[in-house]
Amino acid sequence: MNKHAIHQLILEKLRDDLEVAQRAAQTAYETATHEENIAENKYDTLGLEASYLAAGQAKRVEEIRQALGLFQNLTLRAYDEQTGIQVGALLGLEDENGHEQWLFLGPDGAGLKVYVVGQLITVITPRSPLGQSLVGKFEGDEVQIVVAGTRQQFTVTEVK
Template sequence: MDKRALLTAVIYELESKVTTLVSAMEQTVDAATNEETVPEHKYDTLALEASYLAHGQAMRLEQIKNDIATLKRTTLREFSEQDSVGLTALVCVENDDEQIAWYWMLPCGGGVTIKDARVLTNSGLAELTVLTPHSPLGKALLGQYEDDEVSLAIRDSVQHYAIISIQ
């Protein structure tokens, strides 16, 4: 399993988000500072709302850049059948509906999905989603071993996951 190629793909996805966010931010800043958005009365808040949005986008941009820097410094580790789930572990799970999913435990970048990971890994790994130890599923999986089962309460239901493999 080529984790370095997978990590490069995750970083690429995050860098694509940076490009998209910078473009959106430029449009938002333009909307906040455009003379057409100058308030005409006290209830005209378009420019104010645009400035709040631009601030939120700037904070998200900074977070993604920090995530990229963190991932570039991340040391990748190989896992054996005797190891528990930890950072940089690839975890294959099966849920109650007998659906198989692959997750990659990373320190940040949660939610990033690599659609065709088999191209990068020369394996049967089709889709891979990044989990962090801070996410509910990440917390549940952390420290577990192959063949362990974890439960996760989501709203009014409980989802069970069986760990099939850790790499």
């Protein structure tokens, strides 16, 4: 798997998501400020609800814009066996049941998913419990996290 190609797919996905979010924010803004949505009495809350939606959409646009900027400025480095897993690493994990997954440890954009030749790759960040436990680990290392009171164990199978 080519880490640089995956990085490009993540950038494309973020650009697409930004475009969709900007359109949604614009639509919500236009709805909130449309003259037909001016409250006629204290129970008429359509304009207020639309303004809350517009604010939320604007926040989402800013979050995506920030993630895009961080990914654009991300310098991809080859895996260094001295420092272990760092932001920008592409890695394979295997759980206790033998299920494999591929992760990209990114600076932001947690939960974003891209496919490469039918293989799902999920972006995680060092702020997540799994991301935090992976930083500095090496191929063959085991990591454990506790999610909702349940312990999960993974083995790092490959790092690029």
